[in-house]
Amino acid sequence: MILKDPELDRSVLDALRELPSPDGRSMIACVAELFAQDSPALLQQMQQASEREDWPAVGAAAHALKSYAGNVGALRFMEQLRELELTAKAGDSSGCIALLATVPEACGAVVAALARESACP
Amino acid sequence: MPLNLLPQPVRRVLLADDDASTRLLANSVLSGAGFEVFLAANGDEAVDSMLRDRPHIVLLDLEMPGVDGYEACRRIRRLPGGAELPIVVVTSLDDPGSIERAYAAGATDFVTKPINWVLLVHRVRYVLRAADSAGALRAAEARNQALLRAMPDSLFLLDGTGRIQACAAGGGALPGDVAGRELPATLAALLPPEAALALPTLCAQALSTRLATTLECQRLQHGVTQVLEVRLLPNEDGTLLAIVRDVSEQKFAEQRIRRLAYYDNLTDLPNREWMELRLTSVLMAAGKAGRRVAVLYIDLDLFRRVNDTLGQLSGDAVLIEAADRLRHCLSSVQLEAADELPLARLGADEFLIWLPLTDGPESIGATADSIRQAFEPLFPCGPVEVKATVSIGVACYPADGQDVSTLLRNADAASQQAKTAGRNRVVVYRAEMNSRALERLSLEADLRRAVASNSLEVHYQPKYRVDDLGLVGAEALLRWKHPRLGFIPPNEFIALAEAAGFIVEIDRWVMKRVCEDISVWRAAGKRLLPVAVNLSAHEFLNQSVVAMITDAAAQAEVPHGLLELELTENALVHDATLARELLTQLRDAGFTLAIDDFGTGYSSLQYLRSFPVHTLKIDRSFVRGAPDEREACALIRAVIQFAHSLGLSVVAEGVENYRQLDLLRAERCDYLQGYLMDPALPAATYAAML
Numbered sequence: 181m182i183l184k185d186p187e188l189d190r191s192v193l194d195a196l197r198e199l200p201s202p203d204g205r206s207m208i209a210c211v212a213e214l215f216a217q218d219s220p221a222l223l224q225q226m227q228q229a230s231e232r233e234d235w236p237a238v239g240a241a242a243h244a245l246k247s248y249a250g251n252v253g254a255l256r257f258m259e260q261l262r263e264l265e266l267t268a269k270a271g272d273s274s275g276c277i278a279l280l281a282t283v284p285e286a287c288g289a290v291v292a293a294l295a296r297e298s299a300c301p
Numbered sequence: 302m303p304l305n306l307l308p309q310p311v312r313r314v315l316l317a318d319d320d321a322s323t324r325l326l327a328n329s330v331l332s333g334a335g336f337e338v339f340l341a342a343n344g345d346e347a348v349d350s351m352l353r354d355r356p357h358i359v360l361l362d363l364e365m366p367g368v369d370g371y372e373a374c375r376r377i378r379r380l381p382g383g384a385e386l387p388i389v390v391v392t393s394l395d396d397p398g399s400i401e402r403a404y405a406a407g408a409t410d411f412v413t414k415p416i417n418w419v420l421l422v423h424r425v426r427y428v429l430r431a432a433d434s435a436g437a438l439r440a441a442e443a444r445n446q447a448l449l450r451a452m453p454d455s456l457f458l459l460d461g462t463g464r465i466q467a468c469a470a471g472g473g474a475l476p477g478d479v480a481g482r483e484l485p486a487t488l489a490a491l492l493p494p495e496a497a498l499a500l501p502t503l504c505a506q507a508l509s510t511r512l513a514t515t516l517e518c519q520r521l522q523h524g525v526t527q528v529l530e531v532r533l534l535p536n537e538d539g540t541l542l543a544i545v546r547d548v549s550e551q552k553f554a555e556q557r558i559r560r561l562a563y564y565d566n567l568t569d570l571p572n573r574e575w576m577e578l579r580l581t582s583v584l585m586a587a588g589k590a591g592r593r594v595a596v597l598y599i600d601l602d603l604f605r606r607v608n609d610t611l612g613q614l615s616g617d618a619v620l621i622e623a624a625d626r627l628r629h630c631l632s633s634v635q636l637e638a639a640d641e642l643p644l645a646r647l648g649a650d651e652f653l654i655w656l657p658l659t660d661g662p663e664s665i666g667a668t669a670d671s672i673r674q675a676f677e678p679l680f681p682c683g684p685v686e687v688k689a690t691v692s693i694g695v696a697c698y699p700a701d702g703q704d705v706s707t708l709l710r711n712a713d714a715a716s717q718q719a720k721t722a723g724r725n726r727v728v729v730y731r732a733e734m735n736s737r738a739l740e741r742l743s744l745e746a747d748l749r750r751a752v753a754s755n756s757l758e759v760h761y762q763p764k765y766r767v768d769d770l771g772l773v774g775a776e777a778l779l780r781w782k783h784p785r786l787g788f789i790p791p792n793e794f795i796a797l798a799e800a801a802g803f804i805v806e807i808d809r810w811v812m813k814r815v816c817e818d819i820s821v822w823r824a825a826g827k828r829l830l831p832v833a834v835n836l837s838a839h840e841f842l843n844q845s846v847v848a849m850i851t852d853a854a855a856q857a858e859v860p861h862g863l864l865e866l867e868l869t870e871n872a873l874v875h876d877a878t879l880a881r882e883l884l885t886q887l888r889d890a891g892f893t894l895a896i897d898d899f900g901t902g903y904s905s906l907q908y909l910r911s912f913p914v915h916t917l918k919i920d921r922s923f924v925r926g927a928p929d930e931r932e933a934c935a936l937i938r939a940v941i942q943f944a945h946s947l948g949l950s951v952v953a954e955g956v957e958n959y960r961q962l963d964l965l966r967a968e969r970c971d972y973l974q975g976y977l978m979d980p981a982l983p984a985a986t987y988a989a990m991l
Contacts (some may be wrong), residue, residue: 187538194419195418195419196326196418198419199329199330199333199418200329200333201329201989207326207329210325211322211325213322214322214325215322218321220321220558240366241363241821243364243393244364244366246322246393246414247318247319247322247323247362247414248320248321248322248323250414250415250416251320251322251323251326251416252322253415258415259946262395263373264391269871
């Protein structure tokens with residue numbers, strides 16, 4: 181019995197499980213690894229862009245991370261990133277800063293949830 | 302192997318996304334579904350892969366760092382093979398504006414993120430299949446276009462009135478009309494005026510009869526005559542398919558074939574078969590329009606002699622020149638159809654011209670006479686020149702004949718009349734000519750019969766010395782007593798025999814008869830005096846004449862010295878070289894030679910001097926005028942002096958009274974014959990004088 185993880189959408193995970201992976205591991209493990217590997221850089225891009233007030237760059241990084249999130253079924257995190265992307269593209273600096281503050285923690289929660297999911301057979 | 306089991310080639314998919322997890326997943330699902338997958342992390346890489354890997358389909362994330370999906374899409378479209386490539390953009394569901402921008406950049410389709418991986422495979426297959434269908438359609442279209450271009454046709458979809466609804470231009474017909482120009486509203490605008498006028502009617506006809514109709518027309522295209530065939534095929538819905546084909550080549554081939562069948566190679570004139578077809582339609586058209594047509598039957602005078610004496614090559618040269626003279630004559634006549642002269646060669650030496658007749662039949666006389674005059678100059682024929690005048694008979698449609706054969710027969714009768722009347726003249730047909738021709742025809746048959754049955758007679762007109770009126774010989778003269786018509790004058794039936802071409806048989810018959818008579822007289826112990834025999838001008842210039850005479854003499858064992866051969870000047874001057882050769886042969890064989898009717902013909906004193914003749918006979922027409930007419934006397938004196946100066950003796954013909962005899966004595970003429978002494982006598986009567 182697999183517990184329902186609020187961070188991840190079950191149907192996406194089920195679909196991933198059906199997919200063949202390149203190296204014997206489960207596809208969930210593969211995408212989880214990619215997420216864990218690439219998300220820190222994107223978070224850093226957001227942070228740095230925000231510091232130099234480059235809001236389009238903040239939006240672009242949010243968009244990229246959103247794509248990763250979608251692939252692992254992290255729908256809530258996706259929603260968060262979408263909001264950030266739109267706010268950034270609208271040039272709303274204070275909105276961006278407020279939203280950005282919550283992103284790293286949420287991202288960490290997804291990584292953790294993925295790790296749990298990967299561990300399951 | 303059924304078609305659907307053929308191994309499908311592996312299809313190549315290019316995916317461009319900056320998201321590594323998307324690349325991983327897409328690669329996994331698409332590879333798992335049998336695709337060969339190429340991955341790119343940004344637009345630049347996508348364009349590179351496009352060139353390197355030649356994918357069948359591209360999946361393109363729109364938002365990528367650097368060259369984004371929009372730009373990559375635009376670039377791919379410009380690459381070779383990129384225009385038709387299916388490009389599926391990957392975009393977020395929350396950004397509908399991006400889809401529109403992607404289509405503007407050339408996207409084929411889109412999928413939204415997050416991607417449903419199972420459905421993605423189906424989507425890729427679906428888009429590929431659609432692209433394949435579109436490609437096949439394009440290929441078919443290209444093949445159809447190629448087919449159309451290869452076809453000599455242009456296709457038009459017309460409405461019932463001939464307005465163009467659609468067009469596919471083929472390679473042949475109407476080039477330059479359809480291609481690169483705005484299509485006119487109606488097909489008629491592309492056709493020459495006559496065809497354009499007929500088109501609406503033909504369209505209506507094709508639609509009402511539901512049968513294809515065809516229209517053929519000619520037009521001048523860049524100075525070249527083009528023949529177009531327009532086929533109209535009715536459709537069920539009231540439209541028509543018009544197929545316009547350039548049939549120029551075919552037409553020209555037909556014309557070449559027609560030329561071979563209907564043209565005379567020698568003169569390049571149409572032949573009798575063509576003339577019959579052409580003249581039939583000319584007469585039909587004239588009949589409908591109430592117009593008249595004159596036909597000119599043109600017969601080359603004495604042409605056969607050119608062929609017989611100078612050879613066929615010379616004859617051919619004369620015919621070619623004759624055709625050219627006729628063409629030249631027609632070039633000055635106003636013609637309706639400029640490309641087609643109303644002229645044909647009917648037979649060896651017969652030509653036909655037909656012309657519209659605007660005034661009375663006499664009006665054509667001037668034209669005919671100008672043609673006659675065109676033949677008066679001598680024909681150059683190798684080293685010599687020959688005379689080839691024409692006898693022209695004119696008959697008019699409809700008065701002289703309603704159909705080609707009647708018209709031709711009557712024009713021919715008129716031309717025969719022209720020949721009989723002395724050649725080199727024009728005779729317009731009159732109704733009585735046919736009866737005369739018929740009469741002539743039966744007379745000709747009678748004459749042939751007379752020759753065959755030995756019922757001609759040779760009479761002898763004694764010839765005397767002027768000095769002492771001693772008998773020196775006789776001239777053999779042919780007599781024909783027709784069983785019904787009585788005596789026929791020699792000039793009439795000789796002309797008949799010449800025209801009918803059996804004068805040589807008559808000459809042979811006379812020669813044989815004379816020799817037999819001499820032989821009989823010799824057997825009877827009579828005094829043997831020379832007999833003069835006329836050789837017809839028509840047949841003299843023939844190598845066989847020498848053999849004919851020597852054979853006749855040998856058969857009857859008649860010494861050649863007893864035969865004097867009389868020829869007219871005209872027989873000699875036609876071909877002086879040959880005449881001189883034949884005369885020399887005859888003289889060397891021992892025959893005596895005389896020139897008959899001297900002074901009436903066309904003679905050259907220079908030639909005469911070089912001919913090996915012994916005697917000149919002064920024509921009776923000069924003697925008849927003497928001694929009252931000064932000119933006649935002067936001519937007689939001149940001829941006698943001329944003859945004597947060349948060492949020739951002189952015979953005066955037709956001497957009828959003593960005053961003429963006195964004149965001849967005074968001028969020292971050598972011999973005479975005529976009614977003053979005797980008419981031509983039956984052989985027995987003459988024999989009694991010997």
